[in-house]
Amino acid sequence: MSKPREEKYHAILDAATEAFAEYGYYTCQVSKIAKLAGVADGTIYLYFKNKEDILVSLFSDRMGRFIQEIRRSIVQCQTTQERIFCIIRTHFKQMQENRSLAVVTQIELRQSDPKIREAISGPLREYFHLIEQVLAEGVEKQEIVLPDVKIGRQMFFGTLDAVISDWVSSKKPRALEGTEDLVFNLMRGAFKISEA
Amino acid sequence: MSKPREEKYHAILDAATEAFAEYGYYTCQVSKIAKLAGVADGTIYLYFKNKEDILVSLFSDRMGRFIQEIRRSIVQCQTTQERIFCIIRTHFKQMQENRSLAVVTQIELRQSDPKIREAISGPLREYFHLIEQVLAEGVEKQEIVLPDVKIGRQMFFGTLDAVISDWVSSKKPRALEGTEDLVFNLMRGAFKISEA
Amino acid sequence: MSKPREEKYHAILDAATEAFAEYGYYTCQVSKIAKLAGVADGTIYLYFKNKEDILVSLFSDRMGRFIQEIRRSIVQCQTTQERIFCIIRTHFKQMQENRSLAVVTQIELRQSDPKIREAISGPLREYFHLIEQVLAEGVEKQEIVLPDVKIGRQMFFGTLDAVISDWVSSKKPRALEGTEDLVFNLMRGAFKISEA
Amino acid sequence: MSKPREEKYHAILDAATEAFAEYGYYTCQVSKIAKLAGVADGTIYLYFKNKEDILVSLFSDRMGRFIQEIRRSIVQCQTTQERIFCIIRTHFKQMQENRSLAVVTQIELRQSDPKIREAISGPLREYFHLIEQVLAEGVEKQEIVLPDVKIGRQMFFGTLDAVISDWVSSKKPRALEGTEDLVFNLMRGAFKISEA
DNA sequence: AATGAATGAGAATTCATTCAT
DNA sequence: TATGAATGAATTCTCATTCAT
Incomplete structure (x- = not known):
């Protein structure tokens, strides 16, 4: 993709993030995104x-960066305990830095339209x-106690999500x-992590 | 409300639950609900x-029953530990008994349309x-350890929700x-509940 | 028609007069007439x-009475001059006594729906x-000067109507x-009626 | 407004004039106007x-031109007598040249829907x-005799309207x-204008 | 590539009329 | 006769998408 093309692509994605966050996916007209992105309605359909x-x-781009950032942050961690803390902090930090993304995530995570669900999943x-890997490794290294990794992830993610x-x-x-x-x-x- | 009237009211609500669960709120036409409820489109608007x-x-009716059921289940509990378990079990049981409600809850909990959000909140x-009350009482009675009740509720509910x-x-x-x-x-x- | 039946018939017509006057024919729902008449919606269709x-x-009933009243009032008149004054006074009196009828007349006189026009005409x-008869007689008796009776009626009625x-x-x-x-x-x- | 835009605007207004004249405002569907104007239904709502x-x-545009034409025609008149004749002739001429407008005027002049009435008034x-001004000036210059200008206008306009x-x-x-x-x-x- | 006017399918809602009670 | 809940046809308006410029 050429430079200016890429720029406009992201401009539209940024605009969509804002617009979806404010109005919700269904309530937000494409023309609103276009106006916010400073392009014509038709231009949207070139991208x-x-x-x-x-x-x-939007979701895959933003979520991709999000996960990459999480990944980047935990490679420096020595212990599972550190990794867990690191994920919490990085998760919160990113959401806080991009409130619109947070809103969109909250909203669209639960779309029932099957096509959208599939694409987002x-x-x-x-x-x-990623979370489950961290937890499984912790179990393996006996750094945490967790009878079921999936439930652990559900609790972990569910908590962050609810917050x-x-x-x-x-x-x-x-x-x-x-x-x-x-x-x-x-x-x-x-996770029965000793105070130490 | 008279008997047959009430029956039709709930028939529509049931149909809507199914329909919203399958198609999502925006994607589901009113006529689909009507057909599912076995009434004419216009009848919907009489109710x-x-x-x-x-x-x-739908949400307030279903959620109302849901909460009432939870309440009913925990009054018999002696300890906070029991209450927590009771909520988990009753929450899961009800969702399992009414999968459509579970879906609708998942979906609509996160609507971004402000009007809907407000009504649902x-x-x-x-x-x-209710959850926070249980937790706060547990803290007071020193049955659980929890520095912040709100975070505790977020973790508790978030976990159930993610599951x-x-x-x-x-x-x-x-x-x-x-x-x-x-x-x-x-x-x-x-919550640092001892194994007993 | 039996007595009670006739009463209800007129109750509906009265209600319709009020309702049409307030909302206009198209904007007024049948159910509004029914409520105003104190009968059920379906009852309307029995009448x-x-x-x-x-x-x-409504129009033919009210207009029928209206014309009858005009007729009654002018039989006592001796001259065309008196008849003309009589029509003016009786026209105004009746409109004033039944403002809703006046409104409905104003409105519905000019419906473009062909079916309604025809029925109302x-x-x-x-x-x-009737007006033209009075004028023609006046011309014949040389009590008024009027080259064209139709135009005379148009002016006469048009004036009353505009007022x-x-x-x-x-x-x-x-x-x-x-x-x-x-x-x-x-x-x-x-009409070149001398002051006398 | 750009040229083609203005053209389409008037095409729709022309179509609406025809359609309202034929079917009446309420009986005429927007889609009928669109078809007559040769545009898509949605296009109507762009204008x-x-x-x-x-x-x-429609009313304000057409009536605006109508009045302007009347105004233009009477400036050349010397006397009130001439002005009165001029209004009659121009009023008739315009109505005759645009029968649909005449119909719409007849119809919509008497709409009871308060919002429409207001806009049309x-x-x-x-x-x-304008008529009252002409009459008042005539009274002042003693070119006509008229005890009440408003009644005079009502008669004048009412007559034209009835014709x-x-x-x-x-x-x-x-x-x-x-x-x-x-x-x-x-x-x-x-108006007691001498034969002269 | 970019535009934005035009399109027209689609959907919520209304309301005259019917009909079982 | 009277009712009024139920019907479903009909209609306005929206908005994602297209396409001539």
């Missing part, structure tokens, strides 16, 4: 197959897999500060 | 103000409040069996 | 074939004919008082 | 807010005002020919 494609691309599953959900709903922008430690403490208990 | 009102009524907040979400996505109908104990064990760790 | 039939019956033509139209639009209920003489004076000039 | 807006725009009042109404109802297209003089003669009598 995306249709409205659904915008959502899917890829990146999400990747994240789940973000509340944060997104409330209008207080600072609410995530200091939450990391609280969450981590709960996880430590759940 | 509900508009499509949104169906969703809101009531019953949900009530459930959150349901996975269950709903997968098509295995038995997947929830035996999950209660696994979840409870994690919670016990997180 | 009238359909909504249009209500309008037509009967009674109206009868009134036109009523203004009166109906304005909210002042007394605006018709004293108008009779002014109108009559204009007519006297137009 | 007008909604159906009502078409009617209102503007241009109509302007015409009334047009009859002409529109009848299907004879030539019926307005020669009517001007007859009407003018009546007015001359009513």
Whole structure:
């Protein structure tokens, strides 16, 4: 992809993130995204197959970066305990830095339209897999106690997700500060990580 | 409300639950609900103000029963530990008994349309409040250790929600069996409940 | 028609007059008429074939009485001059006594729906004919000067109609008082009636 | 407004005039106007807010031109007598040249829907005002005798309106020919204009 | 590539009319 | 006769998508 083309592509994706976050996928007209991106309605269709494609691309692009960032952050960690904390912190940090992404994630994670669900499930599953890897490794190294890795991941992700959900709903922008430690403490208990 | 009227009201609500679960709120036409309920399109509007009102009524009706059932189940419990287990079990049981409700809950919990969000937030907040009450009482009675009740609720609900979400996505109908104990064990760790 | 049946028939017609006057024919739902008449929606259809039939019956019934009253009033008149004044006064009096009828007349006189026009034209033509008779007789008896009776009727009726139209639009209920003489004076000039 | 845009705007207005004249406002579907204008249904809404807006725009546009034409025609007149005749002739001429407009005017002048009435009243009042000005000036210059200008206008306009109404109802297209003089003669009598 | 006017399929909702009670 | 719940045809308007410029 050429440089200016790529720029416009991302401009549209940025605009869509904002617009979907504000109005929701179905309530948001394509023309709104176009206006926000500073392009004509028709231009959208030079970059995306249709409205659904915008959502899917958006999700996979943003979620891809998101996961990459998480990955990058945990490679430096020595222990499972550190990795868990690292994921919590990086997850929160990224959501906080991009509130619109957080909103879109919250919203679109649960679309029932089967086509959209399918398209979205890829990146999400990747994240789940990453978390499960960390947990499985911890179990193997006896750094955590966890009878069932999947349930562990569900608790871990579910907790982060619920925290973000509340944060997104409330209008207080600072609410995530200091939450990391609280969450981590709960996880430590759940995973039987000794205080040490 | 007279008997037959009430019956039709619930028939429509049931149909809407199925239809929304299958197609999603926006993708599901009112006529689909009507057909499923065995009534004419226009009849819907004798019972509900508009499509949104169906969703809101549905959620508040179903969520109302849901919470009531949870309440009923925990009054018999002696300890916080029992209450926590009870909520897990009743939550799962009800979702399992009414998969469509589970789907709709998953979907609509995250609607971004502000009007819908607002309407839906009531019953949900009530459930959150209920959970927080149980946790707060446990802290007070020193039956659990929990530095922050809100985070505790987020973890608790988030975990249940994530489990349901996975269950709903997968098509295995038995997947929830035996999950209660696994979840409870994690919670016990997180809340520092001694093994007894 | 039996007594109670006739009563209900007129109750519906009265209600329709009010309702059409307030909302207009198309904007007024049949159910509004029913409620105003104190009967069930379905009952309307025991007395009238359909909504249009209500309008037509209403117009022909009311206009029939209207014309009859005009007729009754002019039989006592000796001269054309008196008859003309009599029509003006009786026309205004009746409109004033039944403002809703005035409104409905104003509105429905000009419906473009061909079916309705046709149905309404009967009674109206009868009134036109009556006026033209009076004028023709006046010409014959040389009590008035009028080269063309039809134009004379158009002017005469058009004037009354325009006055009523203004009166109906304005909210002042007394605006018709004293108008009779002014109108009559204009007519006297137009018809070259000597001051005598 | 650009050239082609303006053209389409007027094409729709022309089509609406025809369609409303034939079917009446309520009985005429927007799709009928679209078909007549040779555009897609949706296109209508690029030029007008909604159906009502078409009617209102139509009326104000057409009535605006109508009044302007009347104004233009009377500036050349020397006396009130001439002005009165001029209005009669120009009024008739324009209606005759645009029968659909005449029909629509007849119809919509009497809409009872309050919103429509309000929107329509503007241009109509302007015409009334113009007539009253001519009459008042005539009184002042002692060219006519008229105790009440408003009643005079009501008679004048009411007469023209009734003539047009009859002409529109009848299907004879030539019926307005020669009517001007007859009407003018009546007015001359009513306003006590000497034969000179 | 970019535009944005035009398209027309689609959907929610209304309401005159029917009919079982 | 009277009811009023139920019907479903009909209609306005929206908006994703296309295509001539």
